[in-house]
Amino acid sequence: PAVRPSRCHPRALPDLRSTPGDDSGMAALRAFIERFEGGVLLTAETAGRREAFRERLQAAGLQPREVGDWSTFVAEQPGLALTVAPLDEGFSLPDAGLAVVPETALLGERAEQRRRRKHSPDRDPDAIIRDLTDLSIGAPVVHEQHGIGRYQGLQTLAVDGVQTEFLTLEYSGGDKLYVPVASLHLISRYTGADDEAAPVHRLGSGQWEKARRRAAQKARDVAAELLDIYARREAQQGEPHVVPADDYAQFAAQFPFEETPDQQTAIHAVLQDLQQTRPMDRVVCGDVGFGKTEVAMRAAFAGIQSGRQVAVLVPTTLLCQQHYQNFIDRFADWPVRIEQLSRFQSAKAQAKTLEALNEGRVDVVIGTHKLLQQSVRFKRLGLMIIDEEHRFGVRQKEALKRLRANVDVLTLTATPIPRTLNMSLAGLRDLSIIATPPARRLAVKTFVNEWDDTTIREACLRELHRGGQVYFLHNDVESIQRAAETLGELLPEARVAIAHGQMPERDLERVMLDFYHQRFNILVCSTIIESGIDVPTANTIIINRADRLGLAQLHQLRGRVGRSHHRAYAYLIAPPRRSQTADAVKRLDAIASLEDLGIGFALASHDLEIRGAGELLGEGQSGQIHEVGFNLYSDLLDRAVKSLKAGKEPALEAPLEQSADVELHIPALLPEDYLPDVHTRLVMYKRIANAETGEALRELQVEMIDRFGLLPEPARNLMEIARIRQQVQAMGITRFEVGPGGGVVQFGDAPQVDAGALVRLVQEQPAIYRLEGQERLRFKRETETAAARIELVDWLLEAMAMKEAA
Known part of the structure; x- marks a missing residue:
């Protein structure tokens, strides 16, 4: 209202995106602000993004005031302001001395990636198995250091006058273990047998250490077998598929529907795999009707364009007929010969198809288990697509296993069987999940x-x-x-x-x-x-x-x-x-x-619990998975594989990765009046504890503000402690405790700290800092408030950090 229309000639913004040495684009923003006397209005997509944006601005010394809308901004005094408005592009009004700058103008592609993540939720299969969803009272959970107990709910206790929420676990003999919510990264759901069959350990009995050792020994043996398969796959240096970009774009444009975000991700992953020299072995998991067939057709197109033959293996004659018709329709505009091989065909027709396959005149063959018979010979088979692998028997799977060493294999499934799930999560087979339903699809x-x-x-x-x-x-x-x-x-x-x-x-x-x-x-x-x-x-x-x-x-x-x-x-x-x-x-x-919609993978994890996980590579059931749970067994297997790859013998006695303990003696929890639902609170605690990067924590904070409102102080403290733990763990510090009058820093076996800086700190201020041996730094500093304590920790970490060589 305060701007006359005659003075409103909007112009596009200059490029304010991050440049080398200016990570958040703030230097360019400062220079831009100085040119506008009327003021600059910054916008963020949501309230959560506004708070994250405000933190970045304040870190750069910019203090924007908050306004509700454009009218308020124009009517108030000039300067820098911040509001919520989902704008993609900003503009300036030079004559009026005003400008509007959206967050995307500063963060560029990062904001776009964030938006894509918002519309395509995290489908990390490992996280789906590891989270604490569907956890009921009495359910078995695994504590990495103390073993398997039974979940007894969340409980708020006062420790040294500070309110903290704990996860309560009950062990054999009625012993209780209270796990602070900041340490939930040590807790995972027990998966490997049904709840009643899961073991319960006795605290301090040595029972858990024995079980873990047996599991580590088994993991070492399986790791050696895995590496043998890896080595054979790596040794098969096949010819990568080369797809003409124009042809592929034309084929993709003929898809009559809009791809869902998950579908796009799966297609991209498959095409990337096909362009490698190492043979592909990818599982695409998606509910019925979620677009797995289109992923297969894109892969088939890439194979055909590279001069290879494609085989599509299906469990039933009906599905063979359906896929045949779908492929014929989809490739109608392309010079591709597609045949089928099933009992719907006469013996004469089958013989003709086999002959054409052998001579290389058939590009795509779709068939049932007949495709695995000895009489079927390809001239140049490049890709095998398997639909619903769980429908094939052991003998057929052995025939498929022989193919995997030198042929690209794409498996489509709605609910992966436990062994497929195991192999995917163990990294032996790559996994893509399509969990986004098509538009207008309703749940059954x-x-x-x-x-x-x-x-x-x-x-x-x-x-x-x-x-x-x-x-x-x-x-x-x-x-x-x-x-x-x-x-x-x-x-x-x-x-x-x-x-x-x-x-x-x-x-x-x-x-x-x-x-x-x-x-x-x-x-x-x-x-x-x-x-x-x-x-x-x-x-x-x-x-x-x-x-x-x-x-x-x-x-x-x-x-x-x-x-x-x-x-x-x-x-x-x-x-x-x-x-x-x-x-x-x-x-x-x-x-x-x-x-x-889109819960096939979750059902597969339930199947994992009901049927038992099964060995990754054998026919028998694995007692070790039952004893320690699938998650921990996977961790042990992963470590054994890494050790063997590095030429080292996996250590059976080695403890699990040392987790960092951060104790600041400040309230750090999600208050009940902020997040009343116990189950939601538990899941959020687990996600905060499991966040691996500062960026992941920031995104989680944004999500929480958008869902539940501005974080109260205890919740902000919880996020700060999670951030500090990431830093101290990376520096090899095992414990960092700070109270009102000082604290202690406990170093691990190989700390990544600047020893010289540490010595100087002790020499220059001996009354405050004292080294106790090589493992511990003790200090005296008065800090009454939570903010002062966090600031002190950040300063100390900065002082001890190893400086990069110039």
Whole structure:
């Protein structure tokens, strides 16, 4: 309002982004501010980003005032101001002496990356397994130093007059261990067996050390085997795929949908793998209908353009037919020959396909296990795409294992089996997760019921009345006819047909196509539909005796419905809980509780708990994984691999990585009135403790401010302690304690500190600083407030830090 329209001639901002030596662009900003007498308004996307931006500005000596909007800014005195406004580009009004500078103008690409992360949540598979989600009272958890106990909730205690929140663990004999929330990086969920079967250790008994030693020994043996496979893969220096950029861009543009962020990430990772000389072995995990097939088609296009042949291995003839049709449609504008190999084909047609494959005249072949037979020969196989690996038997997997040494392998799965999950998390196989649902996709509403005629009839009629279709799954071929007759009596208005794997191929194909074209509206079927054709109008599935099916199967079958924007329903029919096995109850509870979109990977981790983790490379179950939990076993395995790679013998007696202990005797917690939900508080504590960089902590702080409001002082202290721990751990300091009158610094075996600076500190101020041997520095300094204590710690760390050589 204070600016006349005639004076408003906006101009683009100059480049204010960070330059070498000016990490945050502040020098350029200062020079820019001096040119505008009316004032400069800085903007941040959210309240959380505003607080993080303010910290950067204050660190650079800039003190912006906070304003609510543009009118307030213009009406008040000139100077630097800060507000929340999601602007992508800024502008200046030279005639009015005003300018608007968004945070993105200073941080450039970093802000864009942050925005992408905001819309594409962290899908780190390791973090999914390690976090403390779904943790209930009595659940087993692993403390790296004390072993496996039972979680008993969060408890606030006063220690030396300071309020601190603790995680309470109960051990054998009723012993309790109180773990400060700042040390939750030492805690992980126990995964490796179900809750009842998990061991409970006795504190101070040596039991945990023995279990850990046995696990370390096993990890060393497995690591040697892993390295042998690594070495064979590395030795196979294949020819990298070279994809013409223009051709690829044209092929990608023909995709009729918009890629989700996770899908883009997976495609990029696959293409990067294909351009390496080392053979690819990547698992792409994504729910049914989340776009895994498009990832496979992009990979296939890269293979074909590089002059290689591509094989697509599928578990069923129906899926073979569907993929064949999809590939034909997708590659319609390209000179690509695509064939299929399954029992739907005649022997003569199969022989022709095999001959063309051998001569290199077929670019893509899509087939069932027939592709693994000795009679199948390729002229130049470059890429093997495997859909739903868990559907293949041991013998077929052995044949696939032989391929992995010299052929690029891409595995697609909705719920990876425990061993695939293990190998992926152990780094033997790369993993991409597609967890972002397509636009307008709704989650499938899931019910677990006993058989009830009224419920079955209502469920079917609801679907039929909205013009939809129903799958009725009855996985017993001998009684499937009787089940269809029962359903026909319940629903005389419905048109019912039957489909199962023992039908002649042509009859099965005809029934499935008739169902697709809505010639009948209820399909009584076996699990042959698990990987079948997509029927967008089928949005209700009833699974009879769901307790007899595996978790991955249930998830796959549920994914048969809900393929369009309509709400879909899944009814899992099972006998009373007392008649089911304990594992069946857990499977049904897991599938019913996890009905959100994109939870295939979470279900796989539940499967890991229900079925046991299994050895990474063998057929047997690993007692060591059961004894110490999957997370710790993975850590031990990772360390053993690194030691062997460095030419060292993995140390069985070596303690786990020494964690740094920071104690400032100040309130450091998320107050209950700030974050009332105990479960959410626990997850946030774990995320803060596990943050590995200062940037990760800042992003977490931004998220918390956006979700819960400005941080109260105890929460800010908690973040500061987490930041300090990162620094002291990197410097090899094991303990840093500061109280009102001074403190102590305990050094590890090989501290990364400037010894000269430390000696000078003691010599120049002997009344304040004193060395106790080579391991400890004691000091006396009065610090009454939390801010003063944090400032003192930062100053000391700065003084002791090793200076980089000029």
